[in-house]
Amino acid sequence: MASAETSPVTVDFMVRFAAxxxxxxxxxxxxxxxxxxxNYLDGPGRQDARLLDRHGxxxxxxxxxxxxxxxxxxxxWLLLQRAIGAGEMKPEEVRRERHRISLAELGPGNTLNGTDQLPKALLDIIARSLALHQRVLKFDAMLKMQDKASLAANESPVNNQIDRIASAFGPRS
Known part of the structure; x- marks a missing residue:
């Protein structure tokens, strides 16, 4: 039987990714x-907005x-992941908090009348935010898959039996 020092350790992808x-x-x-x-919206963006007609x-x-x-x-989302990497929050705590963040509905909205008037600087920031959103969605999907795999492994009847056997025959205090 393996001792506590030599027992296999599950590597949590969330922790590794966040670090x-x-x-x-x-x-x-x-x-x-x-x-x-x-900075843009509080500065140059205000000036750019004044140049637009009503639809713009x-x-x-x-x-x-x-x-x-x-x-x-x-x-x-990024701050939650960083909290894991810094050890400020346990992955389980982050999983509970994750439901408050809605990444799925943050893509581009419907095109509005006047969109063709939007300043280039704003359009550039929007495009970069959408690209970042896509990357974060991919990372989030990987983390969720790892969560599901971990839950499935932990809920396995075989794992439950192994845990029971280990506790029955493990070291006694």
Whole structure:
């Protein structure tokens, strides 16, 4: 029988991913995009919006809202993953909190009358946020698949029997 030091350890993909250089790059990109967006919308974006007619102004307002909502949800997802990597939250806690983040409904909305007037700078930020959203969706799908696989392994009748045998014949205190 294997001792506690030599027993196999399940590697949690969430923890490994959150501590990876790949995640760090996506995190920096996402948070940088949040900051860039805030600076644009509070500065040059206000000036750009004043140049639009009524339809353009409505499209600008709608796209700005979609953009900020998308970025806030992405930032929330990224911060949760970073908390795992930093050891601030356990993966189980993050799994419970994940339901508050809705990534699926953050894509491009319907094209509005006046969208053709939107400033290039805003369109560029929107395009980059949508690309980031797609990458985060892929990462999130991988994490969910790992969650399901872990749950299935833990709920296996064979694993339950092995656990019972191990507890019956394991070291006694």
């Amino acid at each position: 990876s250089e790949q995640f760090d790059k996506v995190f920096r990109e996402g948070m940088g995009l949040v900051e860039e967006t805030a 102004a409505v499209a600008y307002a709608a796209e700005s809202m979609r953009l900020t909502t998308r970025l806030m949800q992405l930032a929330s």
